Amino acid sequence: MNDVMTTNIKIFLLSLFEQGVKNFVVSPGSRSTPVVLLLAELATQRSEINIYIDVDERSASFFGLGLAKKNKIPVGLICTSGTAATEYASAVAEAKLSHIPLVVITSDRPAELSNIGAPQAINQNDLYHGNTKYFVNLNLQDDSEQTSKYDEFESQRTVARSLDYPRGPVQINLPLRKPLMPILDSEDPLVSKINFNSANYSSVVTDYKQILADKKVLIIAGPEELDYHSDLLALAESQNWPIMADVLSNTRNGSKYVINNGDLIIKTGTKEILDYVKPDVILRFGGTLVSASISNWLKEVSSSAEIIYVGDHESNDYTLSTNNFVAGSEKSFIKNIINLNLNNSPAYLEKLIELNNFAERKKNELQNDEFSELSIPKIIDDNIAKSSNIFLSNSMPIRDFENYYLGTKTRSIFCNRGANGIDGVVSTAMATGIGSEDNVLFIGDLALFHDMNGLMMAKRYQIPMTIVVSNNNGGGIFSFLPQSKATDYFETLFGTPQDLKIADIATLYGFDYFQVPDKQQVINALDNDAKQKIIEIQSDRSINVKQHRMLETKFGSEINQFVIDKSK
Amino acid sequence: MNDVMTTNIKIFLLSLFEQGVKNFVVSPGSRSTPVVLLLAELATQRSEINIYIDVDERSASFFGLGLAKKNKIPVGLICTSGTAATEYASAVAEAKLSHIPLVVITSDRPAELSNIGAPQAINQNDLYHGNTKYFVNLNLQDDSEQTSKYDEFESQRTVARSLDYPRGPVQINLPLRKPLMPILDSEDPLVSKINFNSANYSSVVTDYKQILADKKVLIIAGPEELDYHSDLLALAESQNWPIMADVLSNTRNGSKYVINNGDLIIKTGTKEILDYVKPDVILRFGGTLVSASISNWLKEVSSSAEIIYVGDHESNDYTLSTNNFVAGSEKSFIKNIINLNLNNSPAYLEKLIELNNFAERKKNELQNDEFSELSIPKIIDDNIAKSSNIFLSNSMPIRDFENYYLGTKTRSIFCNRGANGIDGVVSTAMATGIGSEDNVLFIGDLALFHDMNGLMMAKRYQIPMTIVVSNNNGGGIFSFLPQSKATDYFETLFGTPQDLKIADIATLYGFDYFQVPDKQQVINALDNDAKQKIIEIQSDRSINVKQHRMLETKFGSEINQFVIDKSK
Structure with a gap:
């Protein structure tokens, strides 16, 4: 047998x-x-x-x-x-x-x-x-x-x-039935590869020239699954189209075509702002957007704009705003339209660039160099090795990166953004560190606790890894939700403090440990040579929510004023 | 809404x-x-x-x-x-x-x-x-x-x-659709209980008197799911029937009717021994037996014995030896037969008691007071508070308890013995400690690592808990299996040392920690007043398998000689 x-x-x-x-x-x-x-x-x-x-x-x-x-x-x-x-x-x-x-x-x-x-x-x-x-x-x-x-x-x-x-x-x-011992060192059978080919469905029948010519076109780049971000950036450049870039799109690279403040602008925007940025055509790529605000805005825009969704995402769009699905590879679609002569004026692009630059400046000014959860994405972005891998936990880290990450040093960003669980984050992150020298995981204390066992893989395979833990002793995201008002039950049901010492976790798995109370010490810790380290940033859930809300309020009024002035 | x-x-x-x-x-x-x-x-x-x-x-x-x-x-x-x-x-x-x-x-x-x-x-x-x-x-x-x-x-x-x-x-x-905030402090609707009754199917139509009268009857008590162990002990006593008692049957209480060495006797036994203990009728209760030897033996016995399986276990018997399934509650079946006048001679009972007593004595003698994984069950059994809850991990702990546990102090034994996973053991054990003062979890290092997060519940709810960890730095059970001979691959694929310090785990979750190199120190640590403690017993996988094998070999020859002498 x-x-x-x-x-x-x-x-x-x-x-x-x-x-x-x-x-x-x-x-x-x-x-x-x-x-x-x-x-x-x-x-x-x-x-x-x-x-x-x-x-x-x-x-x-x-x-x-x-x-x-x-x-x-x-x-x-x-x-x-x-x-x-x-x-x-x-x-x-x-x-x-x-x-x-x-x-x-x-x-x-x-x-x-x-x-x-x-x-x-x-x-x-x-x-x-x-x-x-x-x-x-x-x-x-x-x-x-x-x-x-x-x-x-x-x-x-x-x-x-x-x-x-x-x-x-x-x-x-x-x-498999017992006995289960195979015969080792026996001869190998011959196995030949079978080829499973897909018919090439890259040629698009719709006349895109007609749809896209002489229009205000906005590219929305969602989370990238396969590798086409360079093509997308080339398309933007070639056609003078702005890219509203999701943090996971791998297109945030400081290029002037990249609009990185879409979420903040639309979330805090009045009707005037929404009118100001409204395109005639939206070209969507990638998975479901991290930004709920942009997704909701798509529903409104769809009444007056054509929305084209390119890619093999099962024709999924939960905003129900797409009226033109293109099933096929992003690369071949881009190839089809990148050289079309569309007679574009760069006016819409320039308007969005100006708005985004203003937004970026204000956002940074409003933070006043204050050290808080809000400032972590930029500190990481500015102070890690070039071409690092960054893995983001779900819940707050991905949201804060969406708003505060520019892509200064790297464009390899990962996150489990299908079911958006906080489970399995550590293990997934460790795997993305295999074969790379510089890897950063940004995670909250709950997600770190949930998948602490994932640290074993770092230990076993000596994966180079910097873990930045934003520790607010519990589930920070719930403080942003309506249940935070149910004060009798909130802390027990949603706050859920774990009271674990991050330093003890570092000890257990042999990571170096840094507790950092200010920006300079985060930078020092990021710079430190330790191959495996945990950097703990302590924070307070209620202060954190206030900081987010205050920034958004002030940002909203600045950006609204800017648009009013511009529209005069 | x-x-x-x-x-x-x-x-x-x-x-x-x-x-x-x-x-x-x-x-x-x-x-x-x-x-x-x-x-x-x-x-x-x-x-x-x-x-x-x-x-x-x-x-x-x-x-x-x-x-x-x-x-x-x-x-x-x-x-x-x-x-x-x-x-x-x-x-x-x-x-x-x-x-x-x-x-x-x-x-x-x-x-x-x-x-x-x-x-x-x-x-x-x-x-x-x-x-x-x-x-x-x-x-x-x-x-x-x-x-x-x-x-x-x-x-x-x-x-x-x-x-x-x-x-x-x-x-x-x-x-559930948003918005998700309910109205608190609102009036309760009226809800009435609906009664779902089962027809009473306790009266058994088969004439059990005929099947059971004047026969050698052996009760086999498997893992108990609902509460009938006292009834079973009363039945044994009333009819002079021996109970071959699984470690999870909750019937091991030192009573003379209880045969606790069934696994060792049958595993090491020759044909003479198997003939010596062979009954005419087996009455099975409870879930799938921990002992694979007894299960395999049932297949052989079934050719000459009637096997009756009582209980609501979906008529499951993977040994395919049962020829008489009684679906219904164990209690009502026992009630039906406990007072039957069956004209039993106690000869078979006495023979099994004598054999079991001999087995128990030899087993203890052969251990020579040596301190090893083999001796842990008895040390725990003899030295914990009366009526403690004991939770056993799968893999080796449950197997060692099957062979070396007498039920000196307690009969509340738990284990996840459905799918037999080593996952979730810590969390399940913590829950069984709720509301009880004395709780012991006996677990190996891999299972402890797998569900380390379960310790959070002990910390959060201050559950009194003594964790005895048998730490052989890896998967001890595989050393007993044929793959242990594939030496090129064994340690990597099956040994899987984790190299975690148990003391660091104790620190992380606020448990007291004891590392105990000998029997007396285990006893001292068990006696220690700490409400939450981890007792680490270090062991070696290859020595452990040798100790098990040597004991079984010697035990087998002693018990065989005993039966040969008796049968003369």
């Missing part, structure tokens, strides 16, 4: 490899024994294969998500049977929404141990249900040629499906 | 309350705001309601599992939308297999934000799929009388379903 299993598992692993799965995150367990042993053997023969070990499967799955997010190739997760597999559920849901190709390989008890009280035998069939793209059971212990041919085809096709647009997670379930 | 929402949520919460949901574990989030605010308000009026807050939803769900496991009443879990809900997946799978009534309440985005790129909008419909008993979407914002009547009925019925045999988890999904 074992030689059949050994051969079929090798066919399976070589098939994954042929389809480009080279990074694996393995969590130890008994049922997966033959798969991981043969994988480890294969890795000794193919140096492209990397195996990462993570005992906590939740952390492992977010780590795999991070590897796939950064390298944009599918990552294999391998675990044993039982709750190990359910631990992947959160990262799988995130991968589905943020279009990350995860190949989830769940070892399982054999069919005859289903529903019959056998230990560690949960129902693993289509385990992630609505949150995966595809599910398949592969039989690796059947001694028939059809089985091994099917395994070879189906495992390759399943990886290919994870890469079909929109990309996403797939589950391969492997029921 | 809000008054409708407020009224319907109150109907929903009062319905849960009427059906017996009194303990809630809440994880903070925005979408669940109206539910948790109104729950907090309700809790000020009904003192039976307890709300626990846990930021890490995975930990929260295992904490809820622990509350339901200990108190045997349904527990509500409440979380926000998105990956918060997927974080529950592992505890839900465990609850399904170990028959724990969890009422999983997942807040969700409203229907119009499904599949359309809205933030934090994963697919929550039937999220746990094959691993829950029931799923329902409840609309709480529809202003029609039918809606509120339906909500009242369906939420009550859903809780009732979690309690139907076999018990298990249910999911109630609550799509």
Whole structure:
């Protein structure tokens, strides 16, 4: 029996490899024994294969998500049977929404141990249900040629499906019967790559020249999933179009075409401002915007403007404002329109640049050099190594970066912006640090606590990592929401102070630790040579909300006055 | 709109309350705001309601599992939308297999934000799929009388379903549209309890007198789910039947009817021993046995013995040896047969008692007072406060307790013995400590690391807890499995040393810490007054496996000789 299993598992692993799965995150367990042993053997023969070990499967799955997010190739997760597999559920849901190709390989008890009280035998069939793209059971212990041919085809096709647009997670379930020891050092079967091609659908039939010529065109760049930000910047430059750039668009690079204050301007703006910036056509790229204000504004704009949404995002637009979806690659769409002669006047561009420059100046003036949560994004932006990776936690860090990040030093920004969870942030961030010298994670205390186990991967693989923790001892974002008025219950239900000493976390995982009370000390700590460090910035939730509100109020009145003056 | 929402949520919460949901574990989030605010308000009026807050939803769900496991009443879990809900997946799978009534309440985005790129909008419909008993979407914002009547009925019925045999988890999904602030201090709607009765199916039609009279009858008591261990002990006494008692059966109390060495005897036994102990009839109670040896033995016995399995375990028996399933409550079955005049000779009982006493003596002699992982169960058993709760981690702790625990001081033993995961152990254990003065968790270093976040609940609610950590720096159980021979890959893939200092974990969560190198110091540390403490026992994986194997070999030859002598 074992030689059949050994051969079929090798066919399976070589098939994954042929389809480009080279990074694996393995969590130890008994049922997966033959798969991981043969994988480890294969890795000794193919140096492209990397195996990462993570005992906590939740952390492992977010780590795999991070590897796939950064390298944009599918990552294999391998675990044993039982709750190990359910631990992947959160990262799988995130991968589905943020279009990350995860190949989830769940070892399982054999069919005859289903529903019959056998230990560690949960129902693993289509385990992630609505949150995966595809599910398949592969039989690796059947001694028939059809089985091994099917395994070879189906495992390759399943990886290919994870890469079909929109990309996403797939589950391969492997029921395995004892004995589970494979034969090591045996000959490899021959596996050939099957090619799964997509028809080229880049040529667009609509006459975009007619739609775009002689119009006020605004590009809105949302979170970038595949790599097209340079094309987008070239398009803006070529056509004199402003880009309203989401913090995750990777287009904030200080270029004059980039409008980075869209959220603040629209959030605090009056009807006059909204009229002032209103375009005739919006060209949207990328995922759901971090800015809720800009998203809401799209609904209003759509009554008078054409909104075109380009990309393979499942024709998703929760603002229901798009009237023109272009399914296809962003690059090929841009190629189609970048050289059109559209007879553009740069007037709209210049108007937006002027407004944005004013906004940027005022925003910085209003902060008065005060040290607060508001000032962290700029301090990080100005003081990290060039081309650092920045990973942002959900909740407040991503929001503050949206408003206060310019892209001075880097444009590699990551965030789990599909399901927007604060879970798994640390593990995902650690993975994006693999192979890079300079990595910064900006995170709040709750998210750090939630996925503290992710620090184990930093420790195990000695990943260079600077963690900036904004510690306001609890859930800062809730202070911005209406429930903050329910004072009898607020602190218990939403504030949720954890009272953990960040210094003790640093000690546990061998990070250097800096507690920094002012801007200069943050800069010093960022400059410090330690390869792995945690920089703690203490803050107060209620002061933080006041600082945000005061800045927005003052900013709003300045920007409104500016527009009134301009419109005179 | 809000008054409708407020009224319907109150109907929903009062319905849960009427059906017996009194303990809630809440994880903070925005979408669940109206539910948790109104729950907090309700809790000020009904003192039976307890709300626990846990930021890490995975930990929260295992904490809820622990509350339901200990108190045997349904527990509500409440979380926000998105990956918060997927974080529950592992505890839900465990609850399904170990028959724990969890009422999983997942807040969700409203229907119009499904599949359309809205933030934090994963697919929550039937999220746990094959691993829950029931799923329902409840609309709480529809202003029609039918809606509120339906909500009242369906939420009550859903809780009732979690309690139907076999018990298990249910999911109630609550799509909620903004605004999310409820009206506090408003009048309560009237909610009446609906009664869901089961027909009484306790009267058994089979003529058990005929099956059981004048036979060698062996009771096998597996893990106890509901409370019948006293009845079982009374049955044994009344009929002179031995009980082969699983460590989780709660029947190990030193009574002479209790055979506690079944696993060791059968695991090391020859054919002569197996013949020696073979019964004519086996009466099985409880869940899947911890002992794989006894389970395998059942397959052999079934060719010559009648095997009767009593209880609401879905007629599950993965050994496929049962030929007589009795679906119904254990208590009522016992009541039916306890007073039958079966004309039993105590010969079989006495034979097993003699064998077990010999086994117990030899087992203790063979350990030679050596201090090792093997000796921990007995040291704990002998030296904790009477009626302590003991929570056992999966992997090695439960196995060592199966072989070395007598029940000297306590019979409240818990373990997550459905899916047998090492995840969530700490959180579940913390919950079983609520309301009890003396609680012991026995756990390995990997499981402690996996669910370290569970310690937050001990810190937050000041739960009295002694954690005994057997630290062999990695996955000890794998050294017992065939892969330990794949020496090139073993340590990386299976050994997985974490190199964490347990003392640093204690510091982080404010536990007292003891590192104990010998038996006397374990006893001293157990005696120490600290309310929350971690006792670390360092051990070596390869020495541990040798100690287990050597003891089993010697024990096997002693017990075989004993039986040969007896059979002469």
